Amino acid sequence: xxxxxxxxxxxxxxxxxxxxxxxxxxxxxxxxxxxxxxxxxxxxxxxxxxxxxxxxxxxxxxxxxxxxxxxxxxxxxxxxxxxxxxxxxxxxxxxxxxxxxxxxxxxxxxxxxxxxxxxxxxxxxxxxxxxxxxxxxxxxxxxxxxxxxxxxxxxxxxxxxxxxxxxxxxxxxxxxxxxxxxxxxxxxxxxxxxxxxxxxxxxxxxxxxxxxxxxxxxxxxxxxxxxxxxxxxxxxxxxxxxxxxxxxxxxxx
Ligand code: PEP
Numbered sequence: 001x002x003x004x005x006x007x008x009x010x011x012x013x014x015x016x017x018x019x020x021x022x023x024x025x026x027x028x029x030x031x032x033x034x035x036x037x038x039x040x041x042x043x044x045x046x047x048x049x050x051x052x053x054x055x056x057x058x059x060x061x062x063x064x065x066x067x068x069x070x071x072x073x074x075x076x077x078x079x080x081x082x083x084x085x086x087x088x089x090x091x092x093x094x095x096x097x098x099x100x101x102x103x104x105x106x107x108x109x110x111x112x113x114x115x116x117x118x119x120x121x122x123x124x125x126x127x128x129x130x131x132x133x134x135x136x137x138x139x140x141x142x143x144x145x146x147x148x149x150x151x152x153x154x155x156x157x158x159x160x161x162x163x164x165x166x167x168x169x170x171x172x173x174x175x176x177x178x179x180x181x182x183x184x185x186x187x188x189x190x191x192x193x194x195x196x197x198x199x200x201x202x203x204x205x206x207x208x209x210x211x212x213x214x215x216x217x218x219x220x221x222x223x224x225x226x227x228x229x230x231x232x233x234x235x236x237x238x239x240x241x242x243x244x245x246x247x248x249x250x251x252x253x
Pocket of ligand 1: 011213235
């Protein structure tokens with residue numbers, strides 16, 4: 001019912017040439033399945049969005065941004081608006097990635113404004129949530145996820161929420177080589193789906209895709225995807241090599 005979704009977050013990596021060749025290799029190697037059996041999106045750095053958009057050409061791979069600012073325009077030096085993202089061909093944007101929360105210091109309130117602004121401006125937001133290692137050790141995982149979901153989606157009506165994808169990314173698993181066990185991922189995803197059913201309604205909660213992120217590799221994708229509430233993966237490091245990202249796409253179908 002929910003089509004698998006594989007998203008590649010390139011973070012602050014690649015350059016002009018490598019971003020274009022990576023995009024072309026991914027588009028070429030996945031053309032037989034992307035769109036039909038799986039949704040795929042890549043999230044390059046801002047300055048390569050235009051060239052990656054051209055490189056993706058007529059493929060069904062969507063383009064996304066790693067961040068943006070919620071205001072439509074004005075004196076916000078260094079920031080990028082939703083309309084600017086649309087202008088260069090983006091369909092998606094990450095909101096509240098753990099590196100934005102914990103390195104840059106974004107709050108739940110700011111992330112909520114971004115989710116709302118993305119939807120209003122016609123960009124599909126991927127709201128990222130997930131607990132720190134200390135929070136997991138202190139049995140705070142459910143409390144943290146519940147807060148991030150409730151505050152991140154505050155004020156959004158049912159129509160708006162249907163544009164949202166959620167990504168559960170335990171912070172201790174991002175870029176560390178540690179992956180949540182399939183059961184840990186399923187437990188968190190089930191919690192999120194139950195929260196969505198509680199805030200909105202069961203039917204809507206069944207339609208929203210929930211991705212897992214945190215050291216996803218070709219070897220662990222199939223097992224994660226077998227979990228009932230894991231609808232896809234958000235991939236960092238392993239999305240920077242065409243071979244491994246293509247293997248993850250295949251394993252997600
Ligand atoms: C990410 O960037 O969202 C991520 C999960 O990174 P990695 O796959 O490298 O852990």
